[in-house]
Amino acid sequence: xxxxxxxxxxxxxxxxxxxxxxxxxxxxxxxxxxxxxSAFLRACRGEAGTHTPVWFMRQAGRSLPEYLKIREGVAxxxxxxxxxxxxxxxxxxxxxxxxxxxxxFSDIMVPLKAVGVDLDIKPGIGPVVANPIRSRAxxxxxxxxxxxxxxxxxxxxxxxxxxxxAKPLIGFAGRPTRWPATWxxxxxxxTTSTPRR
Numbered sequence: 001x002x003x004x005x006x007x008x009x010x011x012x013x014x015x016x017x018x019x020x021x022x023x024x025x026x027x028x029x030x031x032x033x034x035x036x037x038s039a040f041l042r043a044c045r046g047e048a049g050t051h052t053p054v055w056f057m058r059q060a061g062r063s064l065p066e067y068l069k070i071r072e073g074v075a076x077x078x079x080x081x082x083x084x085x086x087x088x089x090x091x092x093x094x095x096x097x098x099x100x101x102x103x104x105f106s107d108i109m110v111p112l113k114a115v116g117v118d119l120d121i122k123p124g125i126g127p128v129v130a131n132p133i134r135s136r137a138x139x140x141x142x143x144x145x146x147x148x149x150x151x152x153x154x155x156x157x158x159x160x161x162x163x164x165x166a167k168p169l170i171g172f173a174g175r176p177t178r179w180p181a182t183w184x185x186x187x188x189x190x191t192t193s194t195p196r197r
Contacts, residue, residue: 034166040101041168053100055170056093066092076121077113080106086156091163101168102160106153108172114149115142 035041039053070088071079079085089105109127113119118130133139147154160169 032166035168038100038166038168040170055099055101055103056097064092064096066096076107077109077119080110081113081152083152083156083159086152087159087163090156090160090169094164094167099167101170102164104157104160104169104171106172110150110153111145115145117142 039049039051040055042049043053067089070085070092074082074085079089086105090102093099094102107121109119109121120128122128131138133142157169
């Protein structure tokens with residue numbers, strides 16, 4: 001998180017990075033000292049720990065037989081909107097591999113679905129948007145995302161953190177630069193039915 005000039009330079013970005021590290025711990029760690037001392041959060045703050053923390057992107061994915069079983073017959077976006085299912089999928093790799101942090105099970109398309117975009121994630125294809133955004137007028141029809149739109153995320157996070165104890169929960173978000181490419185691919189899938197490469 002520090003710049004190329006190294007730590008201790010007194011630069012503004014060092015101070016800002018320190019503030020980001022401290023705020024990343026969040027209020028949950030304030031009420032749970034063991035969480036604050038977790039290997040993952042110590043590493044986030046640049047502190048030495050007993051070991052290098054390990055977690056895996058997509059750790060809830062296709063490598064786990066229990067994941068395949070629980071997802072059987074449940075569409076991807078539907079599974080992201082069911083708090084009990086999200087909790088179970090998020091915790092499966094923690095139980096199996098004893099990783100140092102859990103990664104919240106979701107999909108980058110959830111916010112779009114939550115604000116009413118008619119889309120689906122087709123197996124072997126990816127996101128398919130029924131009415132792709134092709135103009136500024138189309139874009140302006142999108143409404144802002146409100147907390148009530150994703151109530152299931154809040155509920156699932158509560159269920160997960162209640163079981164995690166001293167292990168942190170990692171979330172994720174999409175970068176703005178990724179959206180044009182995502183929309184472009186989704187629009188092509190809607191109009192051409194080209195299989196994913």
